[in-house]
Amino acid sequence: MLLAFIPLRTILLTIASRGKPVLEVIAALLIGLLLGAALMAGWGYDPWKAYLALLEGSFGNLYSLASTLSKATPLILTGLTFAIGLRAGLFNIGAQGQMVLGALVAVAASTLRLPTGLHLVVALALAMFAGAAWSLPASWLKGRRGISEVISTIMLNSIAVWLARYLLLHFLNDPQRGGWISIMAGPSARFPTLVPGSELTYSIFASLAFALAAYWLLWHMVPGFELRCSGLNAAAARYAGIEPQRSINLAFILGGLAAGLTGATQVLGRFPYSLDNGLTILGTLGFDGIAVALVGRNHPLGIIVAAVFFGALSAGGGLMGFRARVPLDVTYIVQGVIILAVAAPEIWRILRGLFPTLGCLRRGRERWNY
């Protein structure tokens, strides 16, 4: 009965008229999940069972919902790193290395003796600073030497990993825990837990605040406007008096701040509150941000939604692996296919040609865009 009051037709028409990008992204997500299922079947797993477990593990109850949100927390930030770069016309894939250094510095800062609250703030600030500092060589190489940031950020990622392993082993190592993991951050430097018994902490608010600040800076302030201008048309921006190197620097620094904060959220907001020498605690969060940014259409608000989707994929992955014995790496396949589908928007025009019923989407748009 209640369904009758939901203006379904209006909602559908609105999506059809204003939301073509949204529809494209949703279709890309579906393609990713479908091909992921096909591949699981190919490797001999049961995709239906796997996806049911995935859904239950990500939205099934309060605990899994909290788990999804906690997985989304870092993805919002690394998604922003990539998105801000892309808005400035840069392909910044250095979030991984900047995050590693952020996490390292956060662990180091946790040894300071400061009161609760202030300690966390100082640790976060230092971690963000470290992330930004690690992005500067790429910015300099790009602006002064014309070296593509694709190459330089990847090299800096690898260098960061080995640097972090060295420093962890020699300066932050905890011999009482077998030597494979760093010292544990003290309670005064940790994020307080939001949902008891889960990994969701107040770090999600740090993430959201950063996303909103990035939105404000990019769309409501002059430096952000200049940054986006450089990204849209570098030559025109330079002609209008916008210094290109300044926009490049700003994009790299903002991205580095976000990535550094990501590292801090992982070591100060989750058990075991430390960083292992293999850096497995950080996983590939830096690279996962690329898919998040692309699905979120490089907009801070879109990224928050996209991060929840990928966070669910990651949170439910555990139960999926347990119930259907699917290796966790399957989620990379889903991510990869989604990115490939997002890369080619033309595919939708061809699909509309094949299935004329979908043509209403475009007609709707034309009617509503007067």
Added chain:
Amino acid sequence: MELLAALLTLAFQAMVPITLAAIGEIFSERAGVVNIGLEGLMVISAFFAVVGAKGTGDPWIGLVCGLGAGVVVGLIHGLISVYLRGDQVISGVGINLLGLGLVGSGMVALWGGPLQLPAALQVPSLPAPWGRVSPIFIVMLLLAAFTWWLLFRTALGLRVRAVGENPAPADVAGIRVERLRFGAVIYGAFLGGLAGAFFSLDWTHTITKTLPAERGFIALANVVFSKLNPLLALLGGFIFGFFDALSFWVSNVPGINRFVPWQFVRMIPYVATLLVLMGAIGRARFPQALGRPYWRE
């Protein structure tokens, strides 16, 4: 002396994937299509080369499987970037992630984890003045010369470069822009596939999901260093391969750990890549239409 010979042998091995992938990428970029998915391309080929070799018990059939996998990845990238006029760089990132997932889950599904190849499934090496050399090394030399000849001494090469510089006049002159670009991407992926198969069957004799360890990106650095010239890519490949080998070699020098921590030794290839790029004389001039899909007006 013996240590130096070992270093040289290692360098000649390490340069093969970096050079092969770079030569393929040069051809593809000359036609106007960039592929930053070399890393994923190589790991997928390396994986299917092992699948083929293990399935048939013959490393040469494995090699062919690896090449086939490379071509399939090239088909995907070519379809997206040429016919669907998608974003080439984003497609490349997708391929990298696909490689990580495909190989990571495939390994577990087929063998329960990473694998060590028995000697019977390895590509046999040939004797050389400094030790042993891989047959793929010689193929690499031939392919570099062949690709250079193709690009700069044939009508086809002229067309490929025309399509990369400015596709519209080429189209007017009757050149099939899409077909040529698609072909160039496939050729590049074929060479990348060979590089990947070399990784697993010939060099490391193992398969993991991070087998190339950023060498796909070092190959991209080599493309820049060589200024899109296949013959210079041999020199660039040797330089990058040398530092790669140096990092293995240094870690085997007795007592080295007292002077330099091994973590810093492992950084050598990546730091060297940045330094070599910084020190490279002059900037590479990329084709005008690189990365831009072609729309007929």
